[in-house]
Amino acid sequence: MFPEIGQFSLILSLFFALSLASVPLIGYWRGNRLLLETARPLTFIMSALVLVSFITLSWSFLSDDFSVLYVAQNSNSQLPVWYKFSALWGGHEGSLLLWVLILSGWCSAVAFKIKTLPEDVGPVVLSVLGMVSLGFLSFLLFTSSPFARLLPDTPVDGGDLNPLLQDFGLIVHPPVLYMGYVGFSVAFGFAVAALITGNLNASWARWARPWTAASWAFLTLGITLGSWWAYYELGWGGWWFWDPVENASFMPWLAGTALLHSLAVTEKRGVFKSWTVLLAIFTFSLSLLGAFLVRSGVLTSVHSFAADPTRGIFILVLLLVLVGGSLLLYAIRAAEVRSSVSFGASGREAWLLLNNILLTVLTLTVLLGTLYPLIFDALNLGKISVGAPYFNSVFTPIALLLMVFMAVGPLSKWHQTKLSVFLKVCSIALIVAVLSAGGIVYRYDFGVIAWLSLAVAFWVVFLSCADWFGKVSAGTKGIIPRARQLPRNYYGMILAHLGMVVTLVGIVLVSVNSHESMLRLSPGDKATVAGYDFMFDRIEQVSGPNYLSSKGQFTVYKSGKVVAILHPEKRFFTTRQQVMTEAALDAGFTRDLYVSLGERLDDSAWGVRIYVKSFVRWIWLGGLLMMVGGLLAAFDKRYRKRAGA
Amino acid sequence: MHPVRKKRLFVISAIVLILGAAVTLVMYALQQNINLFYSPTQIVMGEAPRNATIRAGGMVVNGSVKRHSETLAVVFETTDFQHTITIEYRGILPDLFREGQGIVAQGQLNDDGVFIATEVLAKHDEKYMPPEVSEAVKNAQSAMGETKVNSQSTY
Numbered sequence: 001m002f003p004e005i006g007q008f009s010l011i012l013s014l015f016f017a018l019s020l021a022s023v024p025l026i027g028y029w030r031g032n033r034l035l036l037e038t039a040r041p042l043t044f045i046m047s048a049l050v051l052v053s054f055i056t057l058s059w060s061f062l063s064d065d066f067s068v069l070y071v072a073q074n075s076n077s078q079l080p081v082w083y084k085f086s087a088l089w090g091g092h093e094g095s096l097l098l099w100v101l102i103l104s105g106w107c108s109a110v111a112f113k114i115k116t117l118p119e120d121v122g123p124v125v126l127s128v129l130g131m132v133s134l135g136f137l138s139f140l141l142f143t144s145s146p147f148a149r150l151l152p153d154t155p156v157d158g159g160d161l162n163p164l165l166q167d168f169g170l171i172v173h174p175p176v177l178y179m180g181y182v183g184f185s186v187a188f189g190f191a192v193a194a195l196i197t198g199n200l201n202a203s204w205a206r207w208a209r210p211w212t213a214a215s216w217a218f219l220t221l222g223i224t225l226g227s228w229w230a231y232y233e234l235g236w237g238g239w240w241f242w243d244p245v246e247n248a249s250f251m252p253w254l255a256g257t258a259l260l261h262s263l264a265v266t267e268k269r270g271v272f273k274s275w276t277v278l279l280a281i282f283t284f285s286l287s288l289l290g291a292f293l294v295r296s297g298v299l300t301s302v303h304s305f306a307a308d309p310t311r312g313i314f315i316l317v318l319l320l321v322l323v324g325g326s327l328l329l330y331a332i333r334a335a336e337v338r339s340s341v342s343f344g345a346s347g348r349e350a351w352l353l354l355n356n357i358l359l360t361v362l363t364l365t366v367l368l369g370t371l372y373p374l375i376f377d378a379l380n381l382g383k384i385s386v387g388a389p390y391f392n393s394v395f396t397p398i399a400l401l402l403m404v405f406m407a408v409g410p411l412s413k414w415h416q417t418k419l420s421v422f423l424k425v426c427s428i429a430l431i432v433a434v435l436s437a438g439g440i441v442y443r444y445d446f447g448v449i450a451w452l453s454l455a456v457a458f459w460v461v462f463l464s465c466a467d468w469f470g471k472v473s474a475g476t477k478g479i480i481p482r483a484r485q486l487p488r489n490y491y492g493m494i495l496a497h498l499g500m501v502v503t504l505v506g507i508v509l510v511s512v513n514s515h516e517s518m519l520r521l522s523p524g525d526k527a528t529v530a531g532y533d534f535m536f537d538r539i540e541q542v543s544g545p546n547y548l549s550s551k552g553q554f555t556v557y558k559s560g561k562v563v564a565i566l567h568p569e570k571r572f573f574t575t576r577q578q579v580m581t582e583a584a585l586d587a588g589f590t591r592d593l594y595v596s597l598g599e600r601l602d603d604s605a606w607g608v609r610i611y612v613k614s615f616v617r618w619i620w621l622g623g624l625l626m627m628v629g630g631l632l633a634a635f636d637k638r639y640r641k642r643a644g645a
Numbered sequence: 646m647h648p649v650r651k652k653r654l655f656v657i658s659a660i661v662l663i664l665g666a667a668v669t670l671v672m673y674a675l676q677q678n679i680n681l682f683y684s685p686t687q688i689v690m691g692e693a694p695r696n697a698t699i700r701a702g703g704m705v706v707n708g709s710v711k712r713h714s715e716t717l718a719v720v721f722e723t724t725d726f727q728h729t730i731t732i733e734y735r736g737i738l739p740d741l742f743r744e745g746q747g748i749v750a751q752g753q754l755n756d757d758g759v760f761i762a763t764e765v766l767a768k769h770d771e772k773y774m775p776p777e778v779s780e781a782v783k784n785a786q787s788a789m790g791e792t793k794v795n796s797q798s799t800y
Contacts, residue, residue, distance in 0.1 A: 361667045364667075384681050384682065389678040393677070393678070601712055607738075
């Protein structure tokens with residue numbers, strides 16, 4: 001009964017999405033207040049219906065209702081209860097339902113805050129979001145309903161969740177990532193509504209900013225969680241693989257970062273208006289492109305769902321309609337919003353313009369590298385893969401250049417900056433950065449790229465501190481009251497920039513200062529890696545709730561003292577007959593010890609990976625800082641004012 | 646110069662400069678880092694370059710996996726059911742590496758025609774067959790005029 005309720009309420013929500021996509025717009029064109037005001041209730045009803053269907057599917061999972069095909073494929077009665085719940089988004093259909101749920105959540109949030117918008121703009125924004133919802137709801141209902149039944153041949157037990165997904169990472173990573181992905185649909189909604197209403201002034205940017213900052217924060221956290229999960233779960237200690245699906249989430253992040261910055265210029269100075277609108281459209285398009293790449297099976301990746309051509313075609317059509325439609329609208333309307341305010345070559349606008357150019361170039365290089373195998377194959381030139389070396393050699397120099405400017409931008413003033421003061425601060429920073437980074441690199445023998453990167457890190461830290469200090473020490477009041485007066489927005493920016501630096505330091509040190517070895521060890525053997533002695537004590541057979549495991553024990557010594565006792569496992573999942581590696585790690589602020597079991601080689605010996613990874617936690621710590629920065633910016637007091645105030 | 650024009654010139658020259666540098670970088674990196682896939686048949690026919698990084702793959706031949714008794718070195722054969730190549734690898738194989746399973750390896754072909762792999766990939770899903778491999782198998786089979794399709798190649 002429950003799955004039918006779920007299916008039915010999904011169908012109903014489709015009709016409400018259809019009304020939401022049309023009625024308020026008709027109201028806008030006819031100038032009919034009554035029709036405009038339907039936007040809010042329509043949004044709430046649509047969202048409530050999606051929530052109902054999400055709850056019914058959760059119930060099917062939790063109650064082991066294997067008469068539902070999707071549950072039978074992705075769950076099992078032996079599965080621990082929290083994985084039964086998260087198994088809901090372990091496959092294509094359920095994860096799409098999660099996507100739709102989050103989309104309707106964002107719609108409701110906009111509807112809830114609609115009073116902060118002018119009377120005729122808010123409903124149009126909701127209407128555009130209704131169109132997006134309509135697209136995804138029909139995708140869900142017509143190609144991938146999670147409520148299909150297996151009647152009357154109901155299986156006794158389910159096929160189980162992929163063991164790789166039976167992890168804490170699955171519980172948190174997809175929802176947070178989708179919050180980010182889907183959140184950019186709000187910025188898209190604002191952009192398209194601005195084009196429809198022609199209401200493209202600075203206040204447009206002020207409405208869109210907090211929403212963009214919030215979704216950017218979620219996307220940052222989602223990507224960070226994904227990287228952390230891959231690191232400990234895949235069993236070989238990598239934290240980023242330039243895999244097509246990772247790129248699919250990284251491209252909207254890069255474009256979203258550019259959007260965040262150009263929105264700032266548009267709000268404060270009223271310039272770059274049409275570019276900002278275009279960027280909002282592109283950012284959401286890249287989210288959609290990501291969904292297409294993951295769900296159509298055109299690219300091979302560890303993440304992609306089972307390939308189904310009809311789904312690929314459906315989402316491609318959806319992509320073309322939404323992107324094509326909005327770009328057409330842009331082409332018609334953008335000429336009317338061109339700004340004529342000029343800006344100086346040394347003002348903050350110029351630096352932010354540079355930021356946007358560099359971020360766009362970065363997005364394009366990632367896009368090219370991701371799609372190149374597809375293009376190559378389509379032209380019948382052969383099957384290729386574009387590996388990490390491409391991305392590393394293209395991405396690194398441009399990203400470093402971007403970070404050099406990242407420190408300079410905040411220091412400059414709007415419109416024009418006094419060059420003399422500016423140059424003085426920068427030259428001190430340059431000397432400090434180059435020398436201190438040089439000292440570290442010389443001491444530990446790290447090489448030129450590490451020197452450059454660390455110099456950039458010091459440069460950003462120094463200039464950010466100098467900027468903050470300059471701001472709080474000016475004037476007559478004391479430092480603390482002035483520090484409190486600075487807007488949250490500003491602290492958000494500083495925190496996000498410093499987060500970027502922390503991530504950079506992590507990346508640099510983990511790549512130049514890590515020790516990795518693959519060894520053949522038997523219980524009783526000892527291996528020494530980077531000054532740590534790894535003693536392979538024993539290996540034993542244990543059984544978990546739904547798996548059998550060979551559990552090893554390694555005692556790690558440093559200069560004779562025990563540092564950690566690690567238990568790497570090789571698990572055999574009985575339902576799927578699948579083997580999984582569970583790495584064991586001892587996390588630390590400056591280093592991680594990482595042991596994972598390979599395969600059993602003969603009676604006693606095992607292949608073993610032992611890594612000592614330096615500063616690897618900093619990569620994710622930086623991600624967390626960036627997320628907090630994004631949230632601070634999203635909740636700046638200025639955005640709480642009502643329209644007209 | 647008119648300030649608006651000056652601004653435009655500044656913007657356009659910045660874009661051109663950065664884009665130019667990026668394009669150069671991209672072209673160079675793409676030239677260095679594209680790895681073409683060759684099927685066992687193509688390698689046996691001598692179509693694959695020697696001593697250049699390429700990808701090769703196929704189904705792992707049953708009973709062909711031989712491990713060294715002292716180190717992590719392993720030798721196995723992969724096939725597209727028409728021709729077979731030998732792959733050497735030193736390191737830990739992925740969890741899903743099994744005999745009879747499709748794999749893709751990255752590495753170089755040495756002068757003896759042995760593929761020295763630096764990386765062996767198997768997808769994290771037991772149903773998976775790398776598309777390169779399934780296509781290679783299909784091509785090899787149609788080249789032989791076979792009508793019998795191996796059940797594992799129908800995914």
